[in-house]
Amino acid sequence: MNELERIAHLAARFGVGGPAVRVGIGDDAAVLEGFAGSLVWTVDAQVDRIHFRVEWASFYDVGFRSFMAAASDLAAMGAEPVAALSSLVLPLSVDDEAVGALSTGQADAARDVGAPIVGGNLARGTETSVTTTLVGRATHPVLRSGARAGDLLLLAGDVGLAGAGLLALLHGVQDARIAPCLEAWRRPRARIADGRMLAAFAQKGHAHAAIDISDGLVRDASHIARASGVRLVFDAEKLVTHVGPKLLAAADVLGRDPLSLALYGGEDYALLVASDVPMDGFSCVGVVEPVSPGKKPCVMVRGPSGTREVEPYGFDHFG
Amino acid sequence: MNELERIAHLAARFGVGGPAVRVGIGDDAAVLEGFAGSLVWTVDAQVDRIHFRVEWASFYDVGFRSFMAAASDLAAMGAEPVAALSSLVLPLSVDDEAVGALSTGQADAARDVGAPIVGGNLARGTETSVTTTLVGRATHPVLRSGARAGDLLLLAGDVGLAGAGLLALLHGVQDARIAPCLEAWRRPRARIADGRMLAAFAQKGHAHAAIDISDGLVRDASHIARASGVRLVFDAEKLVTHVGPKLLAAADVLGRDPLSLALYGGEDYALLVASDVPMDGFSCVGVVEPVSPGKKPCVMVRGPSGTREVEPYGFDHFG
Numbered sequence: 001m002n003e004l005e006r007i008a009h010l011a012a013r014f015g016v017g018g019p020a021v022r023v024g025i026g027d028d029a030a031v032l033e034g035f036a037g038s039l040v041w042t043v044d045a046q047v048d049r050i051h052f053r054v055e056w057a058s059f060y061d062v063g064f065r066s067f068m069a070a071a072s073d074l075a076a077m078g079a080e081p082v083a084a085l086s087s088l089v090l091p092l093s094v095d096d097e098a099v100g101a102l103s104t105g106q107a108d109a110a111r112d113v114g115a116p117i118v119g120g121n122l123a124r125g126t127e128t129s130v131t132t133t134l135v136g137r138a139t140h141p142v143l144r145s146g147a148r149a150g151d152l153l154l155l156a157g158d159v160g161l162a163g164a165g166l167l168a169l170l171h172g173v174q175d176a177r178i179a180p181c182l183e184a185w186r187r188p189r190a191r192i193a194d195g196r197m198l199a200a201f202a203q204k205g206h207a208h209a210a211i212d213i214s215d216g217l218v219r220d221a222s223h224i225a226r227a228s229g230v231r232l233v234f235d236a237e238k239l240v241t242h243v244g245p246k247l248l249a250a251a252d253v254l255g256r257d258p259l260s261l262a263l264y265g266g267e268d269y270a271l272l273v274a275s276d277v278p279m280d281g282f283s284c285v286g287v288v289e290p291v292s293p294g295k296k297p298c299v300m301v302r303g304p305s306g307t308r309e310v311e312p313y314g315f316d317h318f319g
Numbered sequence: 320m321n322e323l324e325r326i327a328h329l330a331a332r333f334g335v336g337g338p339a340v341r342v343g344i345g346d347d348a349a350v351l352e353g354f355a356g357s358l359v360w361t362v363d364a365q366v367d368r369i370h371f372r373v374e375w376a377s378f379y380d381v382g383f384r385s386f387m388a389a390a391s392d393l394a395a396m397g398a399e400p401v402a403a404l405s406s407l408v409l410p411l412s413v414d415d416e417a418v419g420a421l422s423t424g425q426a427d428a429a430r431d432v433g434a435p436i437v438g439g440n441l442a443r444g445t446e447t448s449v450t451t452t453l454v455g456r457a458t459h460p461v462l463r464s465g466a467r468a469g470d471l472l473l474l475a476g477d478v479g480l481a482g483a484g485l486l487a488l489l490h491g492v493q494d495a496r497i498a499p500c501l502e503a504w505r506r507p508r509a510r511i512a513d514g515r516m517l518a519a520f521a522q523k524g525h526a527h528a529a530i531d532i533s534d535g536l537v538r539d540a541s542h543i544a545r546a547s548g549v550r551l552v553f554d555a556e557k558l559v560t561h562v563g564p565k566l567l568a569a570a571d572v573l574g575r576d577p578l579s580l581a582l583y584g585g586e587d588y589a590l591l592v593a594s595d596v597p598m599d600g601f602s603c604v605g606v607v608e609p610v611s612p613g614k615k616p617c618v619m620v621r622g623p624s625g626t627r628e629v630e631p632y633g634f635d636h637f638g
Contacts, residue, residue, distance in 0.1 A: 003635040022357060023462060027546075028392040028530060029361035031460045035354035038341060041437075042348035043404040043452055047444040073347040085362040087450050092637070118360075124636040125366040127445050131406050133362055133452040141350045143342060211347060227346075316322040317443040318411070 001096050003122055009096075010086075013103045014110070014117040020082050021118050030119040032083055032135065040079035040136045044070035048128040050317070056169045059098045061186040062130060063105025065267075068190045069214065070132035071113045072269040075195030076212035077143075078202050079136030081115035086132055089125035102130070113192055142198055146208035147228035147274035153286035154273040156194040158184060158243050159217045160258070163265020164250035177249040188269045194281055198271065201279050209274040215316075216266045218299050222312035224274065225297040232274075234286035236303035239263075242283040263301065264313055320415050322441055328415075329405075332422045333429070333436040339401050340437050349438040351402055351454065359398035359455045363389035367447040369636070375488045378417045380505040381449060382424025384586075387509045388533060389451035390432045391588040394514030395531035396462075397521050398455030400434035405451055408444035421449070432511055461517055465527035466547035466593035472605035473592040475513040477503060477562050478536045479577070482584020483569035496568040507588045513600055517590065520598050528593040534635075535585045537618050541631035543593065544616040551593075553605035555622035558582075561602040582620065583632055 001009060011025040023031035046052060046066035054062065067084065074081050086106055090099065110117050115134055165185030168178045191212075201207035209228055213220045217239075221232045240247060240258050251258035273279065274288050291297050298309050320328060330344040342350035365371060365385035373381065386403070393400050405425055409418065429436050434453055484504030487497045510531075520526035528547055532539045536558075540551045559566060559577050570577035592598065593607050610616050617628050 001637065003637045006637060023460060027462050027464075028395040029359045029398065029455075029460075031396070031457070032358040032360060033356075035358050037352075039351040039354050039358065039454070040348045041351060041402075041404065041454065043406045043438070043440050043450070045406045045408060045440050045442050045450065047408055047442050049445070050443050076347040077350070079348065083360075085360065085452060087362045087364045087452075089364060089366055089446075089448055090637075119362070121362050121364050121450075122636060123364050123366050123448075124369050125446050125448060126368070127408075129408055129442075129444060129448065131362070131364065131440075131450045133404065133406075135358070135360065135454075136348075138350070141342065141348075143346050145346075317441060318320065318322045318325060318409075 006099060006122055010103050013107050021116060024118040030085065035137060038138050038141055040074055040077045040138045040141055042070055042073035043131060043133040044073065045129055045131040057186050059101035060105035063102040064109045065186060065188055066130040067106045067109035067132050068188045068269060070134050071115065071190035072212040074134055074136040075191045076210050076271055077138055077141045078195050078199030078210065079138035079141060081113050081134055081136045081192060083118045084110055084115045084132055084134045086117050086120035089123050089129045091126050091128060092124065094128055113190055138199060140199060140202040142202045142207055142210040144209055144211055144224050145227035147224050147230050147288050148208055149230055149288055149290040151208055151274040151276050151288040152278065152284045153232055153234065153288060154275055154279055154282035155242055155270055155285045156282045157191050157270030158268050159213055159270045160243055160247050160261035160265040161250065162188060162267040164254060164261050167254055173253060175253045177253050180246045181250045184268055188267060190269055191271050194271050197279055197281060198273055201275055206277045207273050207275040211272050213268055213270040213272060214266055216264045218263045218310050219312040221272060221299045225299055229291060229297055230288050231291050231298050231300055232286060233289050233300045233302055233307065236301050238285045242285055263310060325418060325441055329422050332426050340435060343437040349404065354456060357457050357460055359393055359396045359457045359460055361389055361392035362450060362452040363392065364448055364450040376505050378420035379424040382421040383428045384505060384507055385449040386425045386428035386451050387507045387588060389453050390434065390509035391531040391533065393453055393455040394510045395529050395590055396457055396460045397514055397518030398457035398460060400432050400453055400455045400511060402437045403429055403434045403451055403453045405436050405439035408442050408448045410445055410447060411443065413447055432509055457518060459518060459521040461521045461526055461529040463528055463530055463543050463546040466543050466549050466607045467527055468549055468607055468609040470527055470593040470595050470607040471597065471603045472551055472553065472607060473594050473598055473601035474561055474589055474604045475601045476510050476589030477587050478532055478589045479562055479566050479580035479584040480569065481507060481586040483573060483580050486573055492572060494572045496572050499565045500569045503587055507586060509588055510590050513590050516598055516600060517592055520594055525596045526592050526594040530591050532587055532589040532591060533585055535583045537582045537629050538631040540591060540618045544618055548610065548616055549607050550610050550617050550619055551605060552608050552619045552621055552626065555620050557604045561604055582629060
């Protein structure tokens, strides 16, 4: 298919949009309505050999997970997804069947999230990349900067499983006990319903800050610590217990410490919230404390042998 | 600089945003306000060796032109740009100085257009690409589908110059008379003020359809023809006269027909409008006619030797 044929194919795949969509695919730009409150807007790109490898994930998975990665940012703001645009860069070697699988993965993720794909861009390149931009609505957008000493650290969703899946793929580990981790890496889910809960608690003044865990818990938590001027103290045991047997099994298979997997593995798209009350569907895995005199905002882990600061290692594209 | 340092650098470069920006760079997503009417939304990607070559355009130019290409879509909808997100994929070989130049080009274009960059994404890849998504406001978004038989075809901005500039670069042509074409290719301008004029005429019911010329006049005009179910008939002489002496000089230098340059050269980001009255700043270069019985919507050129249909050749990423 040539470019125009592919656009027509994508338009058919992505459907006609939702109630907020006045103009969808096929014009210079999409037209949306109903943003009388705040518009929340994000963009995320996934690049072949950096975020995925087509040997490790089907094109369907690539479409699905790249959409979910972008949608997760809206969940972390407590925003309701409204619509998306998809910008694809595709080498000539990516054939029509692959484009079909990729766009089906995107469309399925868009349906799950409730944000139809209403436009986009298509370009040739030497490297496959999928860039997704989403808009959503929020009455009380939840930022990274509102965490207060005394808040609970609440976590919804697994941390460490997707990272363990990626490790297994990198090292060619084949073991049935790693299957949930491969699934976590290939088919993450943006936690939209938890984002709705977050918004409700933010509106009542309880949820003060939030972030989604894309680059690893410690690295992403350090963004909240810095933006809020606090220190985040995770409870090692609660954290490992929260993720549960899948994490322990993966750690065993990979010969890794489960706590390290939970602290440093990315791409699960869990939600971390600082709130002064518990929230349904979230586990308490730590507390927010004031920064010690003369110290900087940081992330700490409290375990049987004491409390130690942990460095915000995690995926850095240029580090 | 590592990823976080680069983000901080970009945040400083892009500034603090405008009145519609509640949350800019540095959170999971940007938060905007004031979209009580229609939200107009576009995304555009520019890829190294497809849309530009770093040998031919400075990184500043790459940033500038990629932003303008995206902003042009809003102009073509009659929308007022509000804000932008920038998603960069950068090889490790693109050093901090290059990123600085690129982001300065983006920031300057954003200032020109009046749409601050309020967020984005940064990822490593093997191929440089710049993806820009913009939102704008419109009370009367102008689509491709409204052209009516009897409308005038109005053009604002040059067509063919940027394409001639690209040809000169491809063939290593060095001639002072080609300088305006190189400038057109390197530093296109989104026609935001003309877009405002378009919106005013749309509101009064006069401007019926519009598109920006990114892939060549005939190819982009064919989108209006098809979407509106009409044929667009360009006047060869008026078209060449509209662009003027720069086009004639470039045609002479390159040994090409000026009309062909005007019909098939892309990336000038001129605006083509179908309107039932003339508009300030636009030249009349043709008319909209009904489709002949048994024929399909098409694009035609009327010249001294008669009227002929022209094929919508133009840049196709996968054609």
